[in-house]
Amino acid sequence: MKKIGLIAIREFVTTVGSKGFLFGLLIMPLLFVMVMLGAPRIMNARSPQIRGDVAVIDQTTRVTAELRMALDPETFAARRRANAQRALRASMPGAAQAVASNQTLQAAVGQLPALQLVERPASANVQHEKEWLGRNTNGEHHLALVVMHPDAVVRAGAGTEYGSYDLYVSPTLDNATENVLNEALAQALTTARLRASQLDVAQIEATMRVAKPASVIVAADGEQQAQRGFDRALPFLLGVLLFIGVMIGGQTLMTSTIEEKSSRVVDVLLAAVSPFELMAGKLLGQLGVGLLVMAIYVGLGLIALFQFAMLGLLNPMLVVYLLIFFLITYVIFGATMMAIGAAVNQVADAQSLMGPVMLLLVAPYILAPMIARAPNSTFAVVLSFIPPVNAFVMLSRLASGTPPPAWQVLLTMLLGLLAAGAAVWFAGKVFKIGLLMHGKPPNVATLVRWARAA
Amino acid sequence: MQPALELKGVSKAFGDTRAVDDLNLVVPRGALYGVIGPSGAGKTTAIRMIMSILFPDSGTLSVLGRASALDAKDRIGYLPEERGVYRKMRVGAFCSYMGQLKGVAAKQASARASRLLERLDLAGAETQKCEDLSKGMLQRVQVVAAIINEPDLLILDEPFSGLDPVSVRLLKNLVAEEHRRGATILFSTHIMAHAEELCQHIVMLHKGHKVLDEPMAGLRHRYDPRTVRLEPLDPSSDLALLRGTPGVERVDITAHGCEIRLIAGTDPAAAIRQVAAAVAPARIELARVRLEDVFIRLVTGGAAEGDEALRADLQGLGSERI
Numbered sequence: 001m002k003k004i005g006l007i008a009i010r011e012f013v014t015t016v017g018s019k020g021f022l023f024g025l026l027i028m029p030l031l032f033v034m035v036m037l038g039a040p041r042i043m044n045a046r047s048p049q050i051r052g053d054v055a056v057i058d059q060t061t062r063v064t065a066e067l068r069m070a071l072d073p074e075t076f077a078a079r080r081r082a083n084a085q086r087a088l089r090a091s092m093p094g095a096a097q098a099v100a101s102n103q104t105l106q107a108a109v110g111q112l113p114a115l116q117l118v119e120r121p122a123s124a125n126v127q128h129e130k131e132w133l134g135r136n137t138n139g140e141h142h143l144a145l146v147v148m149h150p151d152a153v154v155r156a157g158a159g160t161e162y163g164s165y166d167l168y169v170s171p172t173l174d175n176a177t178e179n180v181l182n183e184a185l186a187q188a189l190t191t192a193r194l195r196a197s198q199l200d201v202a203q204i205e206a207t208m209r210v211a212k213p214a215s216v217i218v219a220a221d222g223e224q225q226a227q228r229g230f231d232r233a234l235p236f237l238l239g240v241l242l243f244i245g246v247m248i249g250g251q252t253l254m255t256s257t258i259e260e261k262s263s264r265v266v267d268v269l270l271a272a273v274s275p276f277e278l279m280a281g282k283l284l285g286q287l288g289v290g291l292l293v294m295a296i297y298v299g300l301g302l303i304a305l306f307q308f309a310m311l312g313l314l315n316p317m318l319v320v321y322l323l324i325f326f327l328i329t330y331v332i333f334g335a336t337m338m339a340i341g342a343a344v345n346q347v348a349d350a351q352s353l354m355g356p357v358m359l360l361l362v363a364p365y366i367l368a369p370m371i372a373r374a375p376n377s378t379f380a381v382v383l384s385f386i387p388p389v390n391a392f393v394m395l396s397r398l399a400s401g402t403p404p405p406a407w408q409v410l411l412t413m414l415l416g417l418l419a420a421g422a423a424v425w426f427a428g429k430v431f432k433i434g435l436l437m438h439g440k441p442p443n444v445a446t447l448v449r450w451a452r453a454a
Numbered sequence: 455m456q457p458a459l460e461l462k463g464v465s466k467a468f469g470d471t472r473a474v475d476d477l478n479l480v481v482p483r484g485a486l487y488g489v490i491g492p493s494g495a496g497k498t499t500a501i502r503m504i505m506s507i508l509f510p511d512s513g514t515l516s517v518l519g520r521a522s523a524l525d526a527k528d529r530i531g532y533l534p535e536e537r538g539v540y541r542k543m544r545v546g547a548f549c550s551y552m553g554q555l556k557g558v559a560a561k562q563a564s565a566r567a568s569r570l571l572e573r574l575d576l577a578g579a580e581t582q583k584c585e586d587l588s589k590g591m592l593q594r595v596q597v598v599a600a601i602i603n604e605p606d607l608l609i610l611d612e613p614f615s616g617l618d619p620v621s622v623r624l625l626k627n628l629v630a631e632e633h634r635r636g637a638t639i640l641f642s643t644h645i646m647a648h649a650e651e652l653c654q655h656i657v658m659l660h661k662g663h664k665v666l667d668e669p670m671a672g673l674r675h676r677y678d679p680r681t682v683r684l685e686p687l688d689p690s691s692d693l694a695l696l697r698g699t700p701g702v703e704r705v706d707i708t709a710h711g712c713e714i715r716l717i718a719g720t721d722p723a724a725a726i727r728q729v730a731a732a733v734a735p736a737r738i739e740l741a742r743v744r745l746e747d748v749f750i751r752l753v754t755g756g757a758a759e760g761d762e763a764l765r766a767d768l769q770g771l772g773s774e775r776i
Contacts, residue, residue, distance in 0.1 A: 003555055004553055006551070006555055007555075010551060013544070014540075014543075018542075146589055159506055196665070224733075262540070263539070263540075263541060264536040264537060264538030265531040265538030265539055265540055267534035267535075267536050267537065267538065267553070268532075268534060268538060268539075268596065268599060268600075269509070270505075270507050270554065271505055271507070271527065271530065271532035271534065271600075272527055272528075272552060272555035272556045273527070274527075336679075377601065397547070435506070436502075436507060
């Protein structure tokens with residue numbers, strides 16, 4: 001036992017004291033923050049301002065004025081702001097919304113298009129006008145030609161459909177501009193039709209609007225504003241934490257085992273300790289590293305929640321569950337990765353054996369949306385009983401708005417523990433034989449043969 | 455008292471290769487044993503089984519009275535053939551860590567590490583990182599790690615391979631010291647000269663089989679070559695005259711003198727006196743038994759020449775493993 005402790009301490013101190021650890025500790029959350037902040041910006045990156053001429057042949061004579069209104073930059077800005085506000089309300093909790101709203105809204109409005117309307121007489125020759133599209137002289141951009149159908153505003157007869165419009169565009173017109181144009185045309189036509197029917201536009205728009213309230217959860221211990229955004233992000237965040245903790249420990253276990261084996265220091269070590277003591281010590285040492293990393297991240301997360309006055313949203317039991325499922329998952333993956341390290345001679349050889357392990361580690365993220373949408377579906381329930389992904393799945397379900405029954409949580413833990421035991425047994429066998437084997441790196445079948453032979 | 459080491463009918467095969475075949479060996483406490491044989495004879499496999507790093511397919515072992523070295527690891531010092539260190543660790547910390555793993559208290563381990571490092575001429579290296587040391591220095595560090603627990607049984611697998619002459623000398627002195635301290639020592643080598651110089655008892659392995667297990671003294675007696683080498687003071691002396699000397703069977707002329715073969719049962723002392731009386735010698739000696747010759751005689755069934763490649767290996771020429 002003392003030897004295991006000595007090995008664990010050395011493993012912990014060496015890992016935590018290395019420059020790579022500090023770098024990894026900072027780089028992981030940094031990458032995460034960069035993706036969180038950067039991705040929407042890149043995706044929403046403003047395309048250059050849309051600028052150019054749009055010709056209109058209005059056979060109804062009623063749409064042009066409305067279209068001019070609809071293409072007015074002010075109208076655009078108002079419409080976009082309203083859309084953004086709706087989206088924001090649905091996705092973010094109160095306090096964070098206040099912080100984010102102004103900036104986000106400004107970003108959402110973005111660069112407004114500057115489209116110049118060129119009126120053509122109703123009797124103009126369409127064929128002739130089409131040729132105008134191709135002529136981009138003196139820096140003018142001839143973007144589109146709109147031909148309104150005569151019955152677009154007033155129906156040809158009772159009971160028939162409204163007419164529409166034909167749209168001819170230049171080959172240089174991009175999708176976004178076409179959308180902007182269609183949007184403005186739809187608005188202009190609707191308004192023109194309502195006016196033609198002598199209906200009050202403002203009245204009708206008001207009738208169509210239904211404000212969506214933030215739902216209030218009524219639980220035994222009181223009422224709470226539902227924070228769907230937070231609830232939706234939490235399972236994902238916990239999963240990421242679990243992943244980071246397991247990866248940092250597992251990866252180091254593998255590389256340090258490979259290093260000990262290839263530098264032949266194991267020959268010296270095995271003269272002093274048994275393979276099992278060596279394995280247990282290393283597993284314990286890296287567990288300490290994983291726990292330290294998790295403690296730092298969880299601590300930072302709690303501080304952030306406190307800052308935004310959202311600490312009350314987090315169920316403290318979730319931190320306990322995170323710890324339990326981390327321990328189980330860490331042992332399963334840590335032991336497996338250490339066995340891989342013992343089996344091969346250099347990091348490059350480990351790649352082929354790492355493939356399936358990485359797939360199992362990443363699988364929960366591919367499945368996450370399905371689990372988040374229906375945390376108690378048969379699919380989610382079945383997955384929470386299949387190690388080693390069960391810990392991730394159960395943690396996601398626990399963090400969701402509708403947690404699973406207690407017996408399922410206990411069963412998941414029990415199955416996880418059994419899997420951890422099996423992983424340690426298998427890894428122990430492979431470890432014992434693999435450490436002293438040099439030469440051709442083994443495949444999975446060879447590993448199984450070793451486990452049976454040892 | 456129970457022997458330090460006892461192997462009964464121990465065998466180990468790797469696939470179709472029988473690395474060690476039915477090995478029986480008893481090493482008494484306090485003895486200094488050399489296991490010799492050419493590369494591939496099964497020395498390392500035998501040692502790894504003694505250390506419980508490998509397990510025999512059949513046969514039983516007892517190490518310091520225990521059924522397995524695992525139960526006596528703290529009382530054993532082991533220098534493996536393939537040696538490694540934690541490259542990023544400091545030399546003193548590494549030696550002390552190995553000592554602690556073998557049950558030495560932390561303070562005592564670091565004190566012993568300092569003392570032994572100094573003893574092996576590495577006093578200045580204690581605070582250096584292992585990766586900053588030369589290869590020869592690292593090998594000495596590993597020797598320190600092997601004996602830091604003041605073991606009752608010291609097992610050294612090819613301890614001299616890759617060492618420079620100064621390090622070899624330092625290490626031989628250390629082995630002798632450990633032996634005087636009372637440790638039982640077993641070391642393997644494929645270079646016979648080292649074994650000749652150090653060992654009290656020789657075990658020879660060849661292709662997994664034990665071909666010899668005898669005290670060095672007995673060996674010298676049994677394999678007495680009955681040869682006297684003579685270098686005459688006057689190079690023009692007629693060495694053929696010696697053929698008439700009593701007890702002389704044959705005289706072979708060599709580049710610098712001659713080799714005189716004595717008749718079996720002749721007293722070498724009397725023969726040397728008579729030879730010296732007949733021809734004034736610059737140098738005269740009784741040729742001592744060379745393990746290399748014994749080995750080659752044993753494995754080739756007495757053929758005088760033997761295999762040249764085998765002889766080169768036993769002399770440590772060409773095949774010296776680093």
